[in-house]
Amino acid sequence: MxxxxxxxxxxxxxxxxxxxxxxxxxxxxxxxxxxxxxxxxxxxxxxxxxxxxxxxxxxxxxxxxxxxxxxxxxxxxxxxxxxxxxxxxxxxxxxxxxxxxxxxxxxxxxxxxxxxxxTKYKKDIILKLKKDYSFDIYHLAKKFQAMGKFEISLEDFKNELGVPDSYNDLSNLKKRVIQPSLDEITEHTDINVTYENVKSGRSVVGFRFIVKEKPKLKAIEGRDPNTVDMFCKMTDSQINTYSSILSKVHSISDLAGDKDYKAFAIWLASILRDPSSVREETAKRIFKALRTETDFKG
CATH class of the missing domain: 1.10.10.10 (Winged helix-like DNA-binding domain superfamily/Winged helix DNA-binding domain)
Structure with missing residues (x-):
């Protein structure tokens, strides 16, 4: 079944x-x-x-x-x-x-x-995946995450995703299925995924996917973890990811005012970059939501 x-x-x-x-x-x-x-x-x-x-x-x-x-x-x-x-x-x-x-x-x-x-992956990760095949490639990558990479034949890959015949053209498959999905997975999930061709002679017969877990966020040394001025060094990509998650968290939705989700996420990203830009109690609420709603451990 x-x-x-x-x-x-x-x-x-x-x-x-x-x-x-x-x-x-x-x-x-x-x-x-x-x-x-x-x-x-x-x-x-x-x-x-x-x-x-x-x-x-x-x-x-x-x-x-x-x-x-x-x-x-x-x-x-x-x-x-x-x-x-x-x-x-x-x-x-x-x-x-x-x-x-x-x-x-x-x-x-x-x-x-x-x-x-x-149903086993975190909703706040997989519901962000909007491309048709992102979720299925994410699931494939997660199965082999511990190994760091996996190879799959071209035919098995197409069967695994159930892609239609219109993607029999390799350039079309790469342009419309693989690369957009990998870009979305890398931007919005807990792993980075890249790929390369596997060839027999000049012909592409499959793909090799490289799967890397994103580095865990670490608190800055010497800071009190219970204070708002404590935070961690995050990349812009990580900040954008977390601010997007937080923009939909009910416990801080009143901070949005008349902002839509996108505008609220941009405002939250500015707070994650510079907590001192808002009142301390506001920053505390945002950081509490960050720890509660995500895998942030700072």
Whole structure:
């Protein structure tokens, strides 16, 4: 069942995957059954995915319509083949969507967490991935992170991602699938990924991916870790990543005023660069949220 489910995931859109990722913890905490609707609001979808609320509702509706048409197969305990839909029905509320899932899908959402790649990674990382194939390449890279690199044949790579025939052209595959995904993974996640061709003669027969964990942030020596003037040396990329995460954190949302997510993230980035630019209690709140909501350990 797990293998068939993952095969089905490959063909899903980014927003279909997001919808399932957000449904998983709700299914567990609510101990949902087929009779129970899981509600994903446009507000929550917009905050988690970093998009406008208006766009969130439209994308939720489109994703749910696609999901309700999908099915997968598995063999039951009597070794009989079973076909199952992903979704029983969707009710379109004014503020979001209420979805009822079959028991077999609820089982996956609630019980497969430790092995299911679509529910085991941190939401604040994977929901930032917006390119069609970023999540699948991220999952591949994470499997081989401890080794630092892995090789995969061209055909296996295309099968793993479920790319259409339009990407049989190598330059198209690199330009539209691989490089945009790697750029997004490196910018928004906990790893840096690069790649190089594997050749047989002049022909490219596969790829070698190099996976490196981003360095952990370290506190500046000699500073009191309980004071606001304590911080760590971060790159601009790290600052941009953390400020983007913080812009969607509820505990400091009142600091945004009338700023949208992007403007609020830019303001937060300026605070991370120079905490003395705001009042001490404001900086303390931001740093507390940073430690609570991210993997920051300073």
């Amino acid at each position: 797990q293998n068939n489910i993952q095969e089905c995931f490959k063909s899903m859109s980014v927003n279909e995957k997001r919808l399932l990722i957000l449904s998983s913890p709700l299914a567990r905490t609510q101990d949902a059954t087929e009779k129970d609707a899981i509600i994903i609001t446009a507000e929550d979808f917009s905050k988690e995915c970093g998009i406008t609320q208006h766009s969130a509702y439209a994308q939720l509706e489109k994703a749910s319509k696609a999901l309700i048409k999908r099915y997968f197969s598995y063999h039951n305990d009597k070794n009989k083949k079973v076909l199952s839909n992903w979704v029983i029905d969707c009710t379109y509320e004014s503020g979001g969507i209420a979805i009822r899932f079959p028991e077999v899908v609820l089982f996956m959402l609630k019980e497969f967490d430790k092995v299911n790649p679509y």
